[in-house]
Amino acid sequence: MPLKKPKQKINFSEQLKRLDSNPELRKSILKFCRLKKGDVWIDPVKGHKIGVLDAVKKDDIQNLFEDRKTTLVINDPPYNVIVGNLNSKALSKIKTKNYINFSQKWISNALEVMGENSSLYVWMGADQNDGFQPFAEFIISMREYTELKSRSLITMRNQRGYGTQKNWMAVRQELLYYIKGNPNFNVLYTDIPKLLRGYYKNVNGKRTENIERSRSNNIRPGNVWVDIQQVFYRMEENVPGAYAQKPLKSIERIILSSSEKNDVVLDMFAHSGTTLIASEKTDRTCYCFDIDPIFAEMTIRRLEHYRKTGKSGWQWNSPFPELDKK
Numbered sequence: 001m002p003l004k005k006p007k008q009k010i011n012f013s014e015q016l017k018r019l020d021s022n023p024e025l026r027k028s029i030l031k032f033c034r035l036k037k038g039d040v041w042i043d044p045v046k047g048h049k050i051g052v053l054d055a056v057k058k059d060d061i062q063n064l065f066e067d068r069k070t071t072l073v074i075n076d077p078p079y080n081v082i083v084g085n086l087n088s089k090a091l092s093k094i095k096t097k098n099y100i101n102f103s104q105k106w107i108s109n110a111l112e113v114m115g116e117n118s119s120l121y122v123w124m125g126a127d128q129n130d131g132f133q134p135f136a137e138f139i140i141s142m143r144e145y146t147e148l149k150s151r152s153l154i155t156m157r158n159q160r161g162y163g164t165q166k167n168w169m170a171v172r173q174e175l176l177y178y179i180k181g182n183p184n185f186n187v188l189y190t191d192i193p194k195l196l197r198g199y200y201k202n203v204n205g206k207r208t209e210n211i212e213r214s215r216s217n218n219i220r221p222g223n224v225w226v227d228i229q230q231v232f233y234r235m236e237e238n239v240p241g242a243y244a245q246k247p248l249k250s251i252e253r254i255i256l257s258s259s260e261k262n263d264v265v266l267d268m269f270a271h272s273g274t275t276l277i278a279s280e281k282t283d284r285t286c287y288c289f290d291i292d293p294i295f296a297e298m299t300i301r302r303l304e305h306y307r308k309t310g311k312s313g314w315q316w317n318s319p320f321p322e323l324d325k326k
């Protein structure tokens, strides 16, 4: 007799769609969101703040900060491209001019709460099918802010790309680094050992090579990051339902190099809450918000889940298990 195959239980969360563009799903999840527009949740344990706020509204940011200042802003705004052919309210393609207008509003708001010596990191996309907008216009418009100084253009390499057959495979993500005043910068090293010897130099009459002279046996990340794994559904840090999650390692790297313990780190586009988890892990206080109450809820839940289980995400399990209970 043939063995009866056990019935495979289909987990709803494995099919959790992009939450911003699925009205049915949004309606059911909104019922479980504890914050509504304008609300801020204050973490009773470490004082993180998570809100449903709008990056372009000056009052929203000022009320969040009261008298405090931030030493580090890490912003990952929507890139003005249509992700996966899906337009949504918070993620749609608008005229580049309007996109720059939107960007200038949130930059001015960020500047108001940035301390005397602070850093601003911005993830920004360049649409190769549309004249590399908005990246090109964005970097030029940043020159208007005389209090900000450009410091680095970092490229992070993704593992999965697109457009392999008729074009160079697109595997890059751009990260801009600006400073206000003269903030600290902590030198970090990757896990990649130095392999090449060379660059001989005489030091006190002795011929030395680069490895002898260097402070670490490993290489520094530099401004091309090749050692960070892009998030995919099998990774512990994966947050089902998020569509633009940055790797935790990339955000931890920024935090460790450009802030100190107990500093306030600001993220105005929280989404899956990566900056919050990275701040929690590195003993910083995170103030973050998203315009979408679903992503603010997801961010709070990710912190609670991390504290309860030690896990930085849900892998393929749902952040909203209530949805599975019929």
Ligand SMILES: C[S@@+](CC[C@H](N)C(=O)[O-])C[C@H]1O[C@@H](n2cnc3c(N)ncnc32)[C@H](O)[C@@H]1O
Pocket (backbone or CB within 6 Å): 053, 054, 055, 056, 076, 077, 078, 079, 090, 091, 242, 244, 245, 246, 247, 268, 269, 270, 271, 272, 273, 274, 275, 289, 290, 291, 292, 295
């Ligand atoms: C690219 S995602 C950020 C991804 C995030 N770094 C992560 O690792 O999860 C952009 C987020 O910005 C939010 N957003 C769009 N417009 C906004 C606005 N005006 N104010 C605040 N958040 C906004 C979207 O809802 C979306 O969740």
